[in-house]
Amino acid sequence: MKQFFNILKYAKPYKRFAIGHIISNILYALFGALSFVALMPMLDVLFKENTFNKVSKPVYQGIYHLNSFYKDFMAYQINLYAQDDKSKALIFIIIFIIILFLLKNIFGYLAYYFMVFLRNGVVRDLRNAVYKKTVELPLSYFSEQKKGDIMSRVTNDVSIVQYSMLPVLELIFREPLSIIFTLIIMLIISVKLTVFVFIFIPLSGIIISRIGKSLKRKSDRVQTEQGVILTILEETLTGLRIIKGFNAEEKFDAKFQESSTRSYHFSNKLLNRQNLAAPTSEFLGILVISVLLWYGGQLVLIDNSLDGSSFIAYMGLAYNIMVPAKAIARGLYNIKQGDAAAERIQEIIDTPNPLVDKENAISITGFNSEIIFDKIFFKYENEYVLKDFSLKISKGKTIALVGQSGSGKSTIANLITRFYDVNDGRILIDGLDIRDLTTKSLRSQLGIVTQDAILFNESIKNNLKLGKDDASDEEIIEALKVANAWEFVNELPLGIETNIGDSGNKLSGGQKQRLSIARAVLKSPPIMILDEATSALDTESERLVQIALENMMKNRTSIVIAHRLSTIQNADEIVVLQKGKIVEKGTHDELIIKNGIYKKLVEMQSFA
Ligand SMILES: Nc1ncnc2c1ncn2[C@@H]1O[C@H](COP(=O)(O)OP(=O)(O)OP(=O)(O)O)[C@@H](O)[C@H]1O
Numbered sequence: 001m002k003q004f005f006n007i008l009k010y011a012k013p014y015k016r017f018a019i020g021h022i023i024s025n026i027l028y029a030l031f032g033a034l035s036f037v038a039l040m041p042m043l044d045v046l047f048k049e050n051t052f053n054k055v056s057k058p059v060y061q062g063i064y065h066l067n068s069f070y071k072d073f074m075a076y077q078i079n080l081y082a083q084d085d086k087s088k089a090l091i092f093i094i095i096f097i098i099i100l101f102l103l104k105n106i107f108g109y110l111a112y113y114f115m116v117f118l119r120n121g122v123v124r125d126l127r128n129a130v131y132k133k134t135v136e137l138p139l140s141y142f143s144e145q146k147k148g149d150i151m152s153r154v155t156n157d158v159s160i161v162q163y164s165m166l167p168v169l170e171l172i173f174r175e176p177l178s179i180i181f182t183l184i185i186m187l188i189i190s191v192k193l194t195v196f197v198f199i200f201i202p203l204s205g206i207i208i209s210r211i212g213k214s215l216k217r218k219s220d221r222v223q224t225e226q227g228v229i230l231t232i233l234e235e236t237l238t239g240l241r242i243i244k245g246f247n248a249e250e251k252f253d254a255k256f257q258e259s260s261t262r263s264y265h266f267s268n269k270l271l272n273r274q275n276l277a278a279p280t281s282e283f284l285g286i287l288v289i290s291v292l293l294w295y296g297g298q299l300v301l302i303d304n305s306l307d308g309s310s311f312i313a314y315m316g317l318a319y320n321i322m323v324p325a326k327a328i329a330r331g332l333y334n335i336k337q338g339d340a341a342a343e344r345i346q347e348i349i350d351t352p353n354p355l356v357d358k359e360n361a362i363s364i365t366g367f368n369s370e371i372i373f374d375k376i377f378f379k380y381e382n383e384y385v386l387k388d389f390s391l392k393i394s395k396g397k398t399i400a401l402v403g404q405s406g407s408g409k410s411t412i413a414n415l416i417t418r419f420y421d422v423n424d425g426r427i428l429i430d431g432l433d434i435r436d437l438t439t440k441s442l443r444s445q446l447g448i449v450t451q452d453a454i455l456f457n458e459s460i461k462n463n464l465k466l467g468k469d470d471a472s473d474e475e476i477i478e479a480l481k482v483a484n485a486w487e488f489v490n491e492l493p494l495g496i497e498t499n500i501g502d503s504g505n506k507l508s509g510g511q512k513q514r515l516s517i518a519r520a521v522l523k524s525p526p527i528m529i530l531d532e533a534t535s536a537l538d539t540e541s542e543r544l545v546q547i548a549l550e551n552m553m554k555n556r557t558s559i560v561i562a563h564r565l566s567t568i569q570n571a572d573e574i575v576v577l578q579k580g581k582i583v584e585k586g587t588h589d590e591l592i593i594k595n596g597i598y599k600k601l602v603e604m605q606s607f608a
């Protein structure tokens with residue numbers, strides 16, 4: 001229930017639709033109740049003698065006599081119009097009924113009409129909010145969460161809210177009002193009979209809420225399982241090549257089937273529980289109606305205190321009250337079901353972002369003198385990946401980071417870009433702690449070429465324009481040339497408009513890398529961070545990528561994470577990392593003379 005009110009907050013911008021909806025619903029409920037009352041004179045016309053002797057206009061004698069006043073008033077009106085002609089009277093009443101039902105349905109439609117905008121608006125805003133948050137959240141969040149689970153929350157859970165919780169908004173006013181109006185008319189017709197109905201309402205409320213009790217937990221299990229299913233699907237699609245190559249289809253199939261079977265059982269339980277709502281309330285209703293029939297029948301037959309047409313209309317109303325009652329019961333169940341989904345959505349939206357800009361964060365516009373790593377310590381989980389790491393990089397210099405796999409090289413790139421924050425120490429750019437800068441202005445000084453080329457299912461042009469929206473075709477071609485990629489792009493039939501497939505699947509490894517270099521070149525930031533992945537390439541493409549990197553580093557400050565040591569011999573300083581610590585530092589020649597770890601690494605590579 002709490003989540004339901006949370007979701008209601010999203011309805012705020014759509015207040016005017018809500019108002020239109022409420023007004024239409026009030027009128028709908030009113031005309032709905034009245035349309036039953038209109039049946040009464042018709043019954044009288046058909047079955048009662050002496051309907052037309054009301055020649056004098058009746059006088060209103062207070063609420064207690066409203067029912068007979070209404071009947072007299074109608075009789076008087078019918079008499080005015082039809083005199084002695086019964087079939088004319090019938091037509092009069094039928095027209096009256098038609099008008100009431102028409103009005104009821106017009107307002108019913110209007111209520112839905114306004115609600116459509118509100119509902120869909122809330123869904124749109126909710127989905128946008130989760131997506132926005134997903135993009136904002138730090139990378140660390142995603143190493144803990146399964147991608148499929150997040151996807152499931154943005155899609156499935158939002159749909160659940162859309163189809164289970166938001167329809168309840170339609171019920172909030174309509175159904176209670178229908179009940180209230182109907183009850184008022186029932187009271188007017190017979191107070192005695194209506195007492196039974198008042199006993200019935202809280203009783204059935206208790207029974208219904210019993211049934212709905214475990215719905216939230218059941219629904220939560222279904223939704224979580226949806227996340228698992230999507231996770232498996234996502235991993236399958238990205239890893240299809242390996243799955244097939246290792247003949248692991250059956251293994252994955254089994255894993256998927258297991259999850260979807262669990263989901264099958266969970267949803268069976270959920271739906272069967274949910275489906276109990278309507279039949280239970282209908283049966284409870286019919287019990288009450290039986291009591292009413294028995295007691296009301298006594299009043300008509302023996303007591304004579306109730307006339308036939310009033311009794312029939314009354315029973316119609318009593319039966320009719322079950323429709324909104326059933327809807328409310330189902331609505332309550334839906335809220336419970338949607339609660340779990342809404343909670344899962346809210347969880348993402350409410351996740352605190354540890355990497356938000358400070359309130360008075362500085363926006364830098366350029367890079368002037370130096371980057372300093374000042375005694376930094378960093379850990380992803382329990383173990384420190386970087387320990388007491390200090391380094392100064394002056395403007396215009398190229399610094400190379402080398403060291404064994406897992407020594408913490410990529411981590412340095414993660415820290416300077418503020419994908420993660422250091423645990424201790426500081427990283428300064430031109431003397432300013434990067435935590436005091438706006439992330440946006442910090443990142444606009446940085447060009448990143450990641451270890452694995454990350455490209456999107458778009459044209460080459462749009463992939464490059466990621467860092468510079470207003471780039472002209474000439475600039476794009478220029479960047480491709482710098483990245484040594486123009487040669488192959490030019491040969492594609494569609495050139496820079498070529499779509500490169502899912503994560504660039506239509507390209508070779510080296511081509512992908514050169515495109516990701518071109519993307520950084522086009523952005524043209526003062527500081528470049530290259531996490532080189534030349535190991536994946538053959539000698540020819542390695543040479544092409546190498547030239548691209550060299551072109552790109554010209555006149556820039558660069559941090560190069562190198563695996564092929566041949567590529568960084570010209571660097572101004574080579575930093576050798578071992579288990580997160582700097583063990584050697586110097587130019588290539590100095591380090592060779594030193595005859596230490598670097599020299600060993602070089603020797604190892606020349607053997608290979
Ligand atoms: N997201 C992460 N969560 C937890 N631990 C991580 C994460 N990323 C890296 N690590 C750990 O941090 C250590 C350093 O990783 P890093 O990626 O910096 O190595 P690297 O020097 O770039 O290695 P390589 O040469 O193989 O690219 C590794 O031991 C790795 O297991």
Ligand SMILES: [Mg+2]
Pocket residue numbers: 409410411451531
């Ligand atoms: Mg790495």
